[in-house]
Amino acid sequence: MVRPFLNYLLHGGTSLKNYWFAGLAAIGLLVGCSGSGDTASGAGEGGGETKPAATVAYADVQSILTENCAGCHGETNPKEGINLTSYANVMKGGHEGTIVKGGDVDGSLLARVLRGKQAKQMPPGGPIAEDKIAKIEDWIKSGAKE
Numbered sequence: 319m320v321r322p323f324l325n326y327l328l329h330g331g332t333s334l335k336n337y338w339f340a341g342l343a344a345i346g347l348l349v350g351c352s353g354s355g356d357t358a359s360g361a362g363e364g365g366g367e368t369k370p371a372a373t374v375a376y377a378d379v380q381s382i383l384t385e386n387c388a389g390c391h392g393e394t395n396p397k398e399g400i401n402l403t404s405y406a407n408v409m410k411g412g413h414e415g416t417i418v419k420g421g422d423v424d425g426s427l428l429a430r431v432l433r434g435k436q437a438k439q440m441p442p443g444g445p446i447a448e449d450k451i452a453k454i455e456d457w458i459k460s461g462a463k464e
Contacts, residue, residue, distance in 0.1 A: 374457040376405055376464045382450045383408070386441055405464045420462035423455050 383391075383402040391402040400412035408428075411417045417427040424430070431440040432451045439445060 372456045373460055374453050376457065379454055379457045380405070382446070382454060386446045386450070390441070409462070418458060418462050421459065423458050426458050426462075429455050429458055 387402045390397045391400045393401060393403055396402075396412070398412045398414065400417060401407035401410075408418060409416070411427075414427075419425040427436070429451075430436045431438060432446065432454065434445065445451070
Protein backbone atom coordinates (compact mmCIF):
# COMPACT_ATOMS: atom_id res chain seq x y z
CA MET A 319 0.00 0.00 0.00
CA VAL A 320 2.78 2.45 0.85
CA ARG A 321 4.95 1.59 -2.18
CA PRO A 322 2.26 2.46 -4.82
CA PHE A 323 1.52 5.67 -2.93
CA LEU A 324 5.20 6.66 -2.91
CA ASN A 325 5.50 5.82 -6.62
CA TYR A 326 2.49 7.99 -7.30
CA LEU A 327 4.04 10.87 -5.34
CA LEU A 328 7.46 10.50 -6.98
CA HIS A 329 6.46 9.83 -10.56
CA GLY A 330 2.88 10.61 -11.25
CA GLY A 331 0.56 12.79 -9.26
CA THR A 332 1.18 16.39 -10.14
CA SER A 333 -1.02 17.81 -7.39
CA LEU A 334 0.88 15.98 -4.65
CA LYS A 335 4.27 15.65 -6.34
CA ASN A 336 5.72 18.69 -4.59
CA TYR A 337 4.62 17.45 -1.17
CA TRP A 338 6.25 14.03 -1.08
CA PHE A 339 9.01 15.30 1.22
CA ALA A 340 6.37 16.47 3.68
CA GLY A 341 4.70 13.06 3.51
CA LEU A 342 7.97 11.26 4.18
CA ALA A 343 8.73 13.63 7.05
CA ALA A 344 5.32 12.95 8.55
CA ILE A 345 5.84 9.19 8.28
CA GLY A 346 9.27 9.54 9.90
CA LEU A 347 7.79 11.62 12.68
CA LEU A 348 5.10 9.06 13.38
CA VAL A 349 7.59 6.19 13.40
CA GLY A 350 10.05 8.15 15.54
CA CYS A 351 7.41 8.99 18.13
CA SER A 352 6.28 5.42 18.59
CA GLY A 353 8.69 4.90 21.53
CA SER A 354 7.63 5.21 25.13
CA GLY A 355 8.69 8.85 25.30
CA ASP A 356 9.88 8.32 28.87
CA THR A 357 13.11 10.22 29.23
CA ALA A 358 12.51 11.06 32.90
CA SER A 359 13.87 7.67 33.88
CA GLY A 360 17.35 8.79 32.89
CA ALA A 361 17.67 6.26 30.08
CA GLY A 362 17.71 9.05 27.50
CA GLU A 363 20.65 10.95 26.12
CA GLY A 364 22.76 10.87 29.31
CA GLY A 365 23.31 7.14 28.98
CA GLY A 366 23.09 6.28 32.69
CA GLU A 367 19.88 5.22 34.32
CA THR A 368 18.55 7.10 37.33
CA LYS A 369 16.71 5.00 39.86
CA PRO A 370 13.35 6.43 40.86
CA ALA A 371 13.21 7.32 44.53
CA ALA A 372 11.95 4.54 46.75
CA THR A 373 8.81 5.30 48.70
CA VAL A 374 9.85 5.84 52.29
CA ALA A 375 7.38 6.34 55.11
CA TYR A 376 8.04 9.37 57.27
CA ALA A 377 7.84 7.12 60.36
CA ASP A 378 11.06 5.44 59.16
CA VAL A 379 12.75 8.82 58.74
CA GLN A 380 11.53 9.99 62.15
CA SER A 381 13.02 6.94 63.86
CA ILE A 382 16.42 7.74 62.27
CA LEU A 383 16.19 11.40 63.32
CA THR A 384 15.10 10.49 66.86
CA GLU A 385 17.92 7.98 67.27
CA ASN A 386 20.69 10.15 65.82
CA CYS A 387 19.67 13.81 66.07
CA ALA A 388 17.11 14.46 68.80
CA GLY A 389 19.78 14.70 71.50
CA CYS A 390 20.75 18.15 70.16
CA HIS A 391 17.67 18.92 68.03
CA GLY A 392 14.91 17.84 70.42
CA GLU A 393 11.98 19.60 72.06
CA THR A 394 14.03 21.39 74.72
CA ASN A 395 16.30 24.15 73.42
CA PRO A 396 16.99 22.72 69.93
CA LYS A 397 20.29 23.89 68.41
CA GLU A 398 19.88 26.45 65.60
CA GLY A 399 16.13 26.30 66.31
CA ILE A 400 15.96 22.98 64.44
CA ASN A 401 13.61 20.59 66.21
CA LEU A 402 13.67 17.16 64.58
CA THR A 403 11.06 15.46 66.76
CA SER A 404 8.04 15.67 64.44
CA TYR A 405 7.11 16.07 60.79
CA ALA A 406 5.72 19.57 61.39
CA ASN A 407 8.93 20.67 63.11
CA VAL A 408 11.18 19.14 60.44
CA MET A 409 9.25 20.92 57.71
CA LYS A 410 9.25 24.19 59.67
CA GLY A 411 13.05 24.27 59.77
CA GLY A 412 15.12 26.46 62.04
CA HIS A 413 16.44 29.98 62.58
CA GLU A 414 17.86 30.09 59.03
CA GLY A 415 14.74 28.72 57.31
CA THR A 416 13.66 25.41 55.86
CA ILE A 417 15.92 22.37 56.01
CA VAL A 418 13.94 20.07 53.68
CA LYS A 419 12.81 20.83 50.15
CA GLY A 420 10.62 17.98 48.92
CA GLY A 421 11.98 16.52 45.69
CA ASP A 422 15.31 18.37 45.99
CA VAL A 423 18.01 16.48 47.89
CA ASP A 424 20.78 18.93 46.98
CA GLY A 425 18.61 21.86 48.03
CA SER A 426 17.81 20.29 51.40
CA LEU A 427 20.07 21.34 54.25
CA LEU A 428 19.25 18.15 56.15
CA ALA A 429 20.69 15.94 53.40
CA ARG A 430 23.73 18.18 52.92
CA VAL A 431 24.74 18.15 56.59
CA LEU A 432 24.28 14.39 56.82
CA ARG A 433 26.63 14.01 53.83
CA GLY A 434 29.12 16.53 55.23
CA LYS A 435 28.54 18.96 52.35
CA GLN A 436 28.13 21.90 54.73
CA ALA A 437 30.58 23.56 57.11
CA LYS A 438 29.58 21.01 59.75
CA GLN A 439 29.07 17.26 59.46
CA MET A 440 26.01 16.09 61.36
CA PRO A 441 25.80 14.43 63.70
CA PRO A 442 29.02 15.81 65.18
CA GLY A 443 30.14 12.39 66.46
CA GLY A 444 30.48 11.10 62.91
CA PRO A 445 28.21 10.25 60.01
CA ILE A 446 25.28 7.92 60.43
CA ALA A 447 25.09 4.69 58.44
CA GLU A 448 24.93 5.07 54.65
CA ASP A 449 21.65 3.14 54.37
CA LYS A 450 20.02 5.54 56.83
CA ILE A 451 21.22 8.61 54.92
CA ALA A 452 19.99 7.02 51.68
CA LYS A 453 16.58 6.39 53.28
CA ILE A 454 16.28 10.06 54.27
CA GLU A 455 17.39 11.13 50.78
CA ASP A 456 14.82 8.81 49.17
CA TRP A 457 12.13 10.32 51.40
CA ILE A 458 13.17 13.81 50.26
CA LYS A 459 13.33 12.74 46.57
CA SER A 460 9.83 11.33 46.76
CA GLY A 461 8.44 14.64 48.00
CA ALA A 462 9.08 14.57 51.77
CA LYS A 463 5.51 13.63 52.56
CA GLU A 464 4.19 12.76 56.02
